[in-house]
Amino acid sequence: AQSVTQLGSHVSVSEGALVLLRCNYSSSVPPYLFWYVQYPNQGLQLLLKYTSAATLVKGINGFEAEFKKSETSFHLTKPSAHMSDAAEYFCAVPPWGSYQLTFGKGTKLSVIP
Amino acid sequence: EAQVTQNPRYLITVTGKKLTVTCSQNMNHEYMSWYRQDPGLGLRQIYYSMNVEVTDKGDVPEGYKVSRKEKRNFPLILESPSPNQTSLYFCASSPRPSGVGTGELFFGEGSRLTVL
Numbered sequence: 001a002q003s004v005t006q007l008g009s010h011v012s013v014s015e016g017a018l019v020l021l022r023c024n025y026s027s028s029v030p031p032y033l034f035w036y037v038q039y040p041n042q043g044l045q046l047l048l049k050y051t052s053a054a055t056l057v058k059g060i061n062g063f064e065a066e067f068k069k070s071e072t073s074f075h076l077t078k079p080s081a082h083m084s085d086a087a088e089y090f091c092a093v094p095p096w097g098s099y100q101l102t103f104g105k106g107t108k109l110s111v112i113p
Numbered sequence: 114e115a116q117v118t119q120n121p122r123y124l125i126t127v128t129g130k131k132l133t134v135t136c137s138q139n140m141n142h143e144y145m146s147w148y149r150q151d152p153g154l155g156l157r158q159i160y161y162s163m164n165v166e167v168t169d170k171g172d173v174p175e176g177y178k179v180s181r182k183e184k185r186n187f188p189l190i191l192e193s194p195s196p197n198q199t200s201l202y203f204c205a206s207s208p209r210p211s212g213v214g215t216g217e218l219f220f221g222e223g224s225r226l227t228v229l
Contacts (some may be wrong), residue, residue: 017212034216042158043117043220045205051215090148090155094214100146100171103155103215 002030002095004074006104012086014112017062018025021107026072033074034092034101035065044090050074061085086111115140117221119204125227126194134224135188136204142219144207145187149173150223156174156203162187163210194228201225 007022025033033050048059055067061084065076076089091104117138126132136144146161148171158171162181176198178190187206191198204221205211 032214032216041222043205043222045220046216046218047215099144099161099210100211101156101218102156103157105155106151 001102002025002026002028002093003102004033004091004093006091006107008088008107009105010108011060012110012112013081015083016066016080019076019081019085019109021076021089021109023065023074023104025074025093029069030093032094033065033067035059035063035074035076036090036103038088038090038106040087047076047089049080067079068074081109081111083111083113085109115219117204117206117219119202119221119224121224121225122222123158123225125229127229128195129193132191132194132226134191134202134204134226136187136189136221137185138204138219139185140206140208140219141184142208144186144210144213144216145181146171146207146213147177147187147189148177148203148205150196150203151200159189159202171184191226194226196228199226199228 005024006105035047036044038044042100046107050067063078068073092101144221147159149158159174160179162168202224
């Protein structure tokens with residue numbers, strides 16, 4: 001079954017530094033991959049999605065992710081962290097033939113002023 | 114404003130006291146779902162509904178019930194809550210079941226439940 005693994009449950013970066021959050025998917029190439037963001041005391045919202053149309057995907061708030069088949073990865077990056085980026089980030093994949101999303105365990109991003 | 118509304122947002126209760134968490138969406142979505150979020154485990158699906166009167170189990174349905182009598186509402190019922198059901202619960206909806214897999218999944222703000 002399709003799954004995703006997020007490396008690092010907690011990542012801290014300084015304001016202005018590069019943000020790199022890691023996600024690896026299992027087995028076969030999925031048709032879609034997602035990154036969701038959860039700001040404190042809020043629900044999840046879609047940050048960006050991979051649809052096979054392009055390997056480099058741009059999302060909201062300056063985030064982007066690159067799909068790399070050779071590495072089975074879909075890492076999330078942002079060149080310069082902002083305080084408002086502090087949140088929890090989830091990678092997710094829709095399993096074949098299933099009406100649900102399988103989420104990674106999440107990575108909490110802290111931004112240090 | 115298009116939204117998924119959950120109530121209550123916060124609740125502390127005791128073991129065995131039945132409770133219902135309501136979920137309502139105003140987007141005429143066919144698909145609705147409940148997830149629970151626990152530290153280190155991410156989000157896990159409890160139940161989902163593909164349309165009125167059509168519900169099915171997710172990955173962790175034990176101890177929960179749902180019903181879908183109207184398109185807009187999808188309440189989550191805990192008949193006899195236990196401490197292991199202490200969690201953060203999210204309701205989500207999508208225009209259609211296939212929308213879940215294409216990124217069209219909209220979440221409520223969450224309901225934090227504590228069972229003593």
